[in-house]
Amino acid sequence: MxxxxxxxxxxxxxxxxxxxxxxxxxxxxxxxxxxxxxxxxxxxxxxxxxxxxxxxxxxxxxxxxxxxxxxxxxxxxxxxxxxxxxxxxxxxxxxxxxxxxxxxxxxxxxxxxxxxxxxxxxxxxxxxxxxxxxxxxxxxxxxxxGPFFDWGLKINWLVNVKDRRAILYDGGHRKISFSxxxxxxxxxxxxxxxxxxxxxxxxxVQSTVQSFKDVFETAKKLTPGEKWTEEVVMVEDLLSSARADPEKFAMNFINAIIAGEGYGSLFEKNDNELLGIKELTQEEVEEVVKKYL
Structure with missing residues (x-):
């Protein structure tokens, strides 16, 4: 011990x-x-x-x-x-x-x-x-x-803030544990x-549970009047290309794990209370997103 x-x-x-x-x-x-x-x-x-x-x-x-x-x-x-x-x-x-x-x-x-x-x-x-x-x-x-929430916004991965564009994997509705x-x-x-x-x-641990669609909708809400575009990408297509060339498309494996079905990206239980982590309110989530817009 x-x-x-x-x-x-x-x-x-x-x-x-x-x-x-x-x-x-x-x-x-x-x-x-x-x-x-x-x-x-x-x-x-x-x-x-x-x-x-x-x-x-x-x-x-x-x-x-x-x-x-x-x-x-x-x-x-x-x-x-x-x-x-x-x-x-x-x-x-x-x-x-x-x-x-x-x-x-x-x-x-x-x-x-x-x-x-x-x-x-x-x-x-x-x-x-x-x-x-x-x-x-x-x-x-x-x-x-889970994925890094603020870092994912910073590098234009979670949503592409720079180009006002979002990729929605399988439609983007699966819930994911982010920190x-x-x-x-x-x-x-x-x-x-x-x-x-x-x-x-x-x-x-998790700071918030969001889907790619949730974050996209939050970004649009915080930028009224601005035009955003979206693209639906299928997780199975990510996996197919990654299997064909694992070194070149390693990030496709990671995106599939994050956004795909059955990879455990939404934690069934967490240790937040034990480790002193408080989940964000929706208002706090919006404040984080707003910082990168």
Whole structure:
């Protein structure tokens, strides 16, 4: 059973999600936070954040960096799975209590999701963590939070704000669990505050439940008099093209998992209460959408 967590390491603090997790760790005021940085990294971090320069290809370097740490949070890119696997090995060797791998998205325990090739690197990390947990070397938590709501608006994916256009998968009516980047950071803090309740399992959080059509209608409501266009794309067509060329159309797999039937994108239950996440009201959803219009 995991005891209290104080010393926390973040690997991948400068990507899309890392800064939000780092911010919430600092706001919690309960953790000593260390960021792992590559030797060639140009990024710097202000006090009280500690930094340790590591070689992500060296087990010795990583083990030394993780010595005395209670938890490791990884947001390392899925394009370099070997780095995360080595980080897990180092965490186990260094005596780290809890490891949160690069998940932060779909319910990867869903049987249909596991049939698609796009998240194989996540499955490799899960398998290794389960092995280490069975050996009593460490514990883990997988965080499922659905697509990033605010980030999806920012990059013109959820709706294309720039071109006033929306893609509605299978008509866009399926409900989906979305999370704000800040709420994902809060969920991580919640995991660290509740190590026993979150040990060796997947936790589910959501900031709001919306369909692509819902967000499209909200955007139109907030831009009266402006012309928006929509395009219906069938999920099966996404899958067909992705299967024909998995590398070129990897994003089609991800969109199918998010918008398709039976992939678990609408969480049947969640851990919001345990982890301190409050769902947005419709008025608050509109405020988020409005920021990007």
């Amino acid at each position: 995991t005891t209290s967590i104080t010393n926390v390491v973040l690997a991948g603090a400068t990507g899309n999600l890392g800064p939000s997790i780092l911010e919430q760790l600092l706001l919690a005021g309960e953790f000593t936070v260390t960021v792992l940085v590559r030797k060639e990294s140009p990024h710097t971090f202000p006090p009280p954040i500690k930094t340790i320069t590591v070689d992500y290809e060296s087990l010795e370097s990583l083990t030394l960096a993780l010595s005395g740490q209670d938890a490791v949070i990884s947001t390392l890119p899925l394009t370099t799975p070997e780095k995360q696997l080595l980080l897990i090995e180092a965490a186990a060797k260094a005596g780290v209590k809890r490891f949160l791998p690069t998940e932060f998205g779909a319910d990867t325990r869903n049987a249909k999701v596991r049939q698609l090739p796009v998240f194989q690197t996540k499955f490799l990390a899960q398998d290794l963590l389960e092995k280490k947990a069975k050996e009593g070397r460490l514990t883990y938590t997988l965080v499922a939070n 704000l980047l800040s709420d994902i950071g809060r969920a991580v803090v919640g995991v660290l505050k509740h190590p026993q309740e979150t040990e060796n399992r997947m936790v589910f």
